[in-house]
Amino acid sequence: MQYMGLNEIREKFLAFFESKDHLRLPSFSLIPQGDKSLLLINSGMAPLKPYFTGEQEPPRRRVTTCQKCIRTGDIENVGKTARHGTFFEMLGNFSFGDYFKKEAIAWSWEFLTEVMGLDPNRLYPSIYEDDDEAFEIWNKQIGIPAERIFRFGKEDNFWEHGSGPCGPCSEIYYDRGEKYGCGKPGCTVGCDCDRYMEVWNNVFSQFNNDGHGNYTELVQKNIDTGMGLERLAVVMQDVDSLFDVDTVRNITDHVSRISGKTYGESYKTDVSLRVITDHIRSTVMMICDGVIPSNEGRGYVLRRLLRRAARHGKLLGIDKPFLYQVCDTVIQESGGAYPALIEKQEYIRKVIQVEEERFDATVDAGLSILNDMIEAAKKEGKTELPAADAFKLHDTYGFPIDLTIEILEEQGMTTDRDGFDALIQEQKERSREDRKRMGDLGWASEDLGLDKSLSTEFCGYDNLEATANVLAIVSEGESTDAVRAGAKLTLVLDRTPFYAEMGGQVPDHGIISHGDCEIEIDNVQKSGDGRMYLHSGVVKSGVVSRGDTVTCKVDKERRQAICRSHTATHLLQQALREVLGSHVEQAGSYTDADHVRFDFTHFAAMTPEEIVKVESIVNNAILEGMEVRTDEMPIDEAKKLGAMALFGEKYGDIVRVVRAGDFSIEFCGGTHLDNTAKAGMFKIVGEASVAAGVRRIEALTGRAFLEMFEKRQETLAEIASELKTTPNDVVVRAGQMVDEMRDLRRNIESLNGKLAEMKLVELFNLSRDVHGVNVLAAKLDDESPEIMRTLGDLIKERAPKMVAVLAVVTGESKVQLLCVCGKEALAAGAHAGKIVKEVAKLCGGGGGGRPDSASAGGKNPAKLEEALEAVNNIVDAMLK
Incomplete structure (x- = not known):
């Protein structure tokens, strides 16, 4: 056995099974696609479930992958032991009704002994206790002595998860040597110590469990092989734990x-x-x-x-x-x-x-x-x-x-x-908020009572009108054969030009008619499995029955407005990447009639300059009048073109690619303009945070932009009229008024200063001596809060021994209080914040502040005189 790096092991495994006619697939996303039972992908076979169950046709009957996996069930043990981890890579080779036990066992042995170079004498297979077929393969074909083949029960060597496909397992253990053992006399394969490490697990999906313990042979038998990449690296590098593997x-x-x-x-x-x-x-x-x-x-x-x-x-x-x-x-x-x-x-x-x-x-x-x-x-x-x-x-x-x-x-x-x-x-x-009531649409979206073989063909990319057959009708939560005028209903058609809400794009509205029957459609959703389009609306006249041939007509003006928004969204994403950086990714969107809401990954508020630049880039792309092309192509070809995909979105082998000239190219299943010029104009009206690391832009296009522009023009005209000028001269006139107000403010401040000077002499005569400090408490009649503050500043400046509490009653019948303390008063122990707080309490308020200056408010002017009379006692207690 020679030392081998983790990255080298991964490549050797995948290349080995490619040589056995397996299709190498890249790791699937950690976000499960179409599997609500999982939060995160936790095994190599999890993303391949649809191929095992027959829900989807696999790209090839033989597949090999190295799958990223996350398991957090033992998170509390991570770090405390050398074997627990939340992230691991799972090597796997899979057969969907192709090869079975003979090939799977033979190839596992070949890879470990010939490619990895592991000593055959240190490898021990285990099998399910009743799996004589696997025993024969190991014993007769591979040549493993019977005493080195271990039989274990269901708990260890039989894979099943409730009802459905299941089967026995055959694991391969590697003897790492006595130094990793527990030292007990009976230590062997299956011991809990670290000596015998499982490096391979062949799962033979052979039976179907009906959920009651009854097992029947599957017609299509599958192979699900799993091997932890880090575990094999531990063996190949002869290290103590996964934390000692080279890359880790x-x-x-x-x-x-x-x-x-x-x-x-x-x-x-x-x-x-x-x-x-x-x-x-x-x-x-x-x-x-x-x-x-x-x-x-x-x-x-x-x-x-x-x-x-x-x-x-x-x-x-x-x-x-x-x-x-x-x-x-x-x-x-x-x-x-x-x-x-x-x-x-x-x-x-x-x-x-x-x-x-x-x-x-x-x-x-x-x-x-x-x-x-x-x-x-x-x-x-x-x-x-x-x-x-x-x-x-x-x-x-x-x-x-x-x-x-x-x-x-x-x-x-x-x-x-x-x-x-x-x-x-x-x-x-x-x-918890009340869920939005969706009427029949919510009922039908769960497919209750509907034939699951029903499906709808979407023909609305190029046509806004089409004839269709009514496959099913739902009204008042029940499937029915016919519905009359005035009733709410949901229709399932065999084909439709109506776009169902998905990918952030709102659904089409329009009319479905049949003879004298007219149905107003205001919502279209897909069923849970995505096969049926569910048209929700109200029968305005006549009767509609199952089996009728109807005419579908999409609201053309609304569809065009939605297309303007959706195409503008693509231009916006590219502009954001150009201005903010390539880290920008779409994190959600909502495209309504001439209204765009776009969430994207970014970590700071956009500056006004950035917003203007993004807006300018989008509008330039619109004014350039670029052709918008939509093509279907293999996903690998689309990726080579540089098409951007949405995080977490599931794509098939054939994808729809939308290109706006050479400016933007994205995977997209929505509806679009055929030329960017038809978007009209684009205006960002809002930018804000919606989550950690996610920002949101709100923008307008088309008629919504024109309406906003017209309203702003009206507002501008009204402002100009009030300012006695023209819209073109509003800025100049506003500047003049600001200068005039600034001059008036300076004059007022000057007058306030003079009034305060005059008032100051009068106030000084009202002060009393309290422990060597001059204490003043006075209500200022007919004076403004501004003059009160000016007086306070003068007192601090000119009377270092003074503590002054001044009060004014505002027009709202509320009391405003100010307390100031000169330097020598502070040294004697006075504290403006504490004093004004006590005074404010007496007239129904509160406040506080710094030792030299503090303000407060009161709600009861009737108590003000009593509060001011208490100032001397408050200061007296403080200075004592």
Whole structure:
């Protein structure tokens, strides 16, 4: 056996099965496509389920992949052991009704012994206890002695998941030697120690389980082979754990350089280094596949991993964001196998950096509060933090419950997790909004009662009118044969020109007619499996029956307006990438009639200059009058052309590509203009944040732009009329008025100063001596708050021994108070903020401020005189 790097092992495996007529497929996205049972892809076969179940035809009967996988079920053990991790790569070879046990076993043995060069005498196969067929292959054909073939029961060597396809397994174990063993006399294959490592698992999908324990032979038998790439690398490199494999260890070394810690120097340090190494691998891959940190779903998994890694960085003494730097090493090590990592490197770095900075703020706010809670609990002799406290940290300060639990464990404490979960559920129930009522459309979208073999052909790219046959009718939640005027209904047709809502594009509206029957359609959705188009509307006249031949007519003006928006969206995305950078990716969109809402990945508010530049680029592309072409082509050809794909979107072998001249090219199933000039004009009317690292642009096109322009012209004309000028001279006249107001303000300030000077002498005569400090409390009649502030400044400047409380009653019958203290009064112990606070309380208000100057307000002018009379006593008590 020779040393072999992880990247080399991956390539050798895939090339080996290519030589066995397997189609090499790239790793599928970590975001499951069409599988709501999974949050993230967690095995090599998970993305291939439709091929195993027969729902989809595989691209070839033999396939091989190296699949990125995420599993977080044992996240608490990551770092504490040398074997647990959340990210791994799964090598696999698959047969969909082609070869079976004989070939699968033979090729697994050939690869391990001949390609990898492993010693056959250190390899031990296991089989399901009743699988004599597999035993015969191993024993008679491969030549493994019977005593070296291990039979295990269902728990270990039979794969099934409820009802459906299932079957026995045959695993291959490698003996790593006595140094990895437990030392027990009976230590052998199947022992829990690390000596015998499973490196291969052949799953023979042979039976169908009806869910009641009854098994029947499948007509089409499949092979699902899985092998952890990191596990095989451990064997080929003769290292202790997956954290010592070359590509993984290089990441750990990078963290060590940043932290100044050495891997292997202490268990505590090693735990943190392993957590960071594992979690940064997971986060880089997840972000690359389109996951963004959030508080729910897979976004929460990502946020949890990132924040756990960041916290362990703090435990290592790293007091600033660093993970975004470590991600460069992850990309360097894996970019050859996953080129998208290199393409999105800038974007991945930025997402991580922003999340780290957010986490720093969260930790600073929440950690001290948690420490206070822990200290208070310990003083009371408690070892459990109340669920209410954990919930407050989560809900008010954004402090993750997982982090709370980890910190509590380090302090020898726990929290009531069930109670916390109950409080979370209560919050969800309180804040849950009523679902939008969709009438029959909502019922039909679940396909209840409808023949699932029904399907609708979409013919609306080139035609806005078509004839069709009514396949099904739903009204009032029930399938029916006919519906009369006045009823709401949902129709399923065999073909339609109506575009169903998808990809952010709103649905078409229009009319479906048949003789004297007319149906007004105001919503079109696809069924859950995407096969049926569900046309929702109201029967305005006549009767429609199942089997009728109807005429469909899309609202042409509305469709054209939607096309303007959708084509403008493509131009907008390209303009954003040109101005902001290639990290910009679409994160959602909404294209309505002449209205665009576009969400995109970016990490700072756009500057006014950037917004103007993007808008200008889009309008130039419109004015250029570029042809908009739509072509269907193989997905590989489209990628070679540089077509942009949407994060998380599923595409088939043949894709629809929309090109606007040489300016923009994207995968898109929506409807578009045939020339950019028909978009009219494009105007950005809003830019804001909608989530961490996601911005939103609101824009107008077509008639919506014209309406906005006309309204602004009307407003401009009204302003000009008020200013007694013309629209062309509004700016000049406004500038003149600003200058006039500035002069008036200066004059007022000058007059206020003179009035204050005159008032000052009068006020000084009203002061009283309190412990050597002159105390003044006065209500200023018919004076403005501005004069009061001017007086306060003069008193501080000219009367260092004075404490003055001044008051005015405004036209709203509210009291405004000001307290100032001169330098010598401050030295004697006076404090303006404390004084004015006490005075304000007496007239129904509050306030405070600095020692030398503070303001407050009151709601009860009737109590003002009483409050001012108390000033002397307040100051007297303070100076004593």
